[in-house]
Amino acid sequence: MTIQERLKCVTPALATPLKKDGTFDPEGMTKLVKYVMSKGMTNIFVLGYAGEVLAFSREERKAIIKTAREAAGPDALLIAGVMDDSTRLILQHMEDAKESGADVALTTPTDFVHCTESDLESCFLRLADEAALPFIIYNCPENQHYIEPELMNKLLKKDKIVGFKETSNAAKIQQMLLNLDKDTDFIMMSGEEFVYYPAMALGVDAFIMGGPGNILPAQSIEIWEDYKAGKHLEARDKYMNMIAFLSELYFGLPYPTMMPQIKAVLELWGICGRWMTHPTAAVSDEHMEVIQKLLDKYQITP
Numbered sequence: 001m002t003i004q005e006r007l008k009c010v011t012p013a014l015a016t017p018l019k020k021d022g023t024f025d026p027e028g029m030t031k032l033v034k035y036v037m038s039k040g041m042t043n044i045f046v047l048g049y050a051g052e053v054l055a056f057s058r059e060e061r062k063a064i065i066k067t068a069r070e071a072a073g074p075d076a077l078l079i080a081g082v083m084d085d086s087t088r089l090i091l092q093h094m095e096d097a098k099e100s101g102a103d104v105a106l107t108t109p110t111d112f113v114h115c116t117e118s119d120l121e122s123c124f125l126r127l128a129d130e131a132a133l134p135f136i137i138y139n140c141p142e143n144q145h146y147i148e149p150e151l152m153n154k155l156l157k158k159d160k161i162v163g164f165k166e167t168s169n170a171a172k173i174q175q176m177l178l179n180l181d182k183d184t185d186f187i188m189m190s191g192e193e194f195v196y197y198p199a200m201a202l203g204v205d206a207f208i209m210g211g212p213g214n215i216l217p218a219q220s221i222e223i224w225e226d227y228k229a230g231k232h233l234e235a236r237d238k239y240m241n242m243i244a245f246l247s248e249l250y251f252g253l254p255y256p257t258m259m260p261q262i263k264a265v266l267e268l269w270g271i272c273g274r275w276m277t278h279p280t281a282a283v284s285d286e287h288m289e290v291i292q293k294l295l296d297k298y299q300i301t302p
Contacts, residue, residue, distance in 0.1 A: 003104060003134055003162050004187045006077045007206045010220045011043040012036045012213025013050040013191065015263055016064060017272030024060055026067045028272030032214070033071035035271055035302070039217035044072050047081035048106065049142055050210030050259055054083060055277035061093065062100045069101030079104045079136070079208075085112040087123050091130055098132040105135040106165065106208075109145040121151055128158035136189065137164040149179035156186040163187035165208055170198045177203060193246060196220075197239040200227045211246055211258050215265045216300070245298040252294075253287055264291050269302040 014036070017028025033044060046068045047053040047061060056064065065080050072078060080102035082093035087110070094105045107127070109120050124137065124147075137155065139147055147155070147164070155161050163186045166173055173190060180188075189206045190199040196207065212220040219242055226235035249265075250258045260276055264283035267274040268291065274282045283291065295301070 003077070004185065004205075006043065007104075007163065007187050007189065009042060009206060010213065010217075010224050011045050011077075011079065011206070011208045012041055012217055012220075013045045013048040013208050013210040014068070015210075015214050015259060015266065015272070016046070016051040016056070017263075017266075018275040018277065020273065020275050022275065022278055024056070024063055024067075025272060026063070029064065029067045030071040031271045032266065033068055036213065036217045037072060037076065040221045041213070041217050043077040043079065044068055045079040045081070045106065045208050045213075047083075048208070048210065049081075049140060050214075050262070051081065052259070052277050052280075053081045058093070058096060062096050065097055065100035065102050077104065078102045079106055081105075082107045082135070083111075083138075085110045087126050090123075090127060091132075094127075094132045094135070102133060104162065105131065105133040106138055107135060108138045108140045108143040109147065111143050111145065115145055117148075117151060120145060120147060121154065124155050124161070125158070128155070128160045131160045134160050134162045136162060139164060139166050139168065140191075141167055149176055152176070153179070153181050153184070156180070156184045161186070163189060163205075165189040165191050166204075167191035170195045170202065173199055173202055173204065194243060196223065196242075197227070197236055200224075200235075211250070211262050212242060214262050216242060241298070245294070245300065248294055249291065253283070253290065255281070255283065261291065264288055265295065268292055268295070271302070 017025040019025045080097040082105045187205045190204045191208050223235050223238045260283045263274045266272050276282050
């Protein structure tokens with residue numbers, strides 16, 4: 001089975017469990033990997049934006065990937081984020097990821113300094129020539145750069161580039177699909193849970209998701225499998241229920257990103273701690289009680 005075929009599923013973009021002092025928690029990572037795999041996940045993605053990738057040193061990244069590989073076993077497809085702010089550093093992280101047990105890498109463009117379209121093309125062409133692993137391009141809303149369809153068409157013709165992840169609204173997904181060369185062998189992925197069902201209808205091949213991948217792995221797979229089986233109404237109803245819960249979890253509390261809330265749920269379930277990399281605040285004790293009530297309201301259990 002090719003990498004593209006193995007990617008045609010739902011993959012969790014895992015949180016990175018931390019101890020209260022902010023250091024990596026290998027025991028928590030092991031529990032989290034085993035939890036999502038027990039719910040049916042066959043691929044694992046570590047060190048994405050949901051995994052706080054840019055907060056970790058080179059050695060910490062290697063430890064996170066190695067721990068995930070050991071927990072997942074040899075047969076799981078392991079994807080590792082390798083984002084950084086120069087082509088050289090991304091290539092270095094790819095080498096480290098391969099040595100640590102990853103099968104596939106994923107990266108955004110560099111971000112700190114603004115790049116021209118020519119700079120972006122040069123970055124990814126060099127990565128395609130020198131990368132230690134096959135990799136996925138990530139059009140991420142947190143990154144200041146966006147790979148437009150014309151350039152994406154060029155890049156996807158490179159053997160090392162196996163696909164791309166488009167975390168955006170349905171309109172952008174549609175425009176990308178309309179403008180890509182259908183004869184090119186690639187896979188398009190989405191990472192936005194709030195367009196999960198609409199993206200399937202548009203023809204997205206696969207999903208890498210943070211929130212649902214960590215705390216709703218079985219439900220995410222059920223929606224995917226129902227849709228693929230032609231049970232579109234059942235898939236839609238489950239998707240709408242999932243979105244109702246996630247909307248309250250993400251937007252009903254005063255945290256600017258979803259990950260403090262996701263880690264809070266994982267702590268309530270005894271999988272790992274709620275701790276974030278400083279200075280991002282973890283969920284307060286008061287709000288932990290609010291989240292437990294929300295889980296009870298939607299009858300969500302581990």
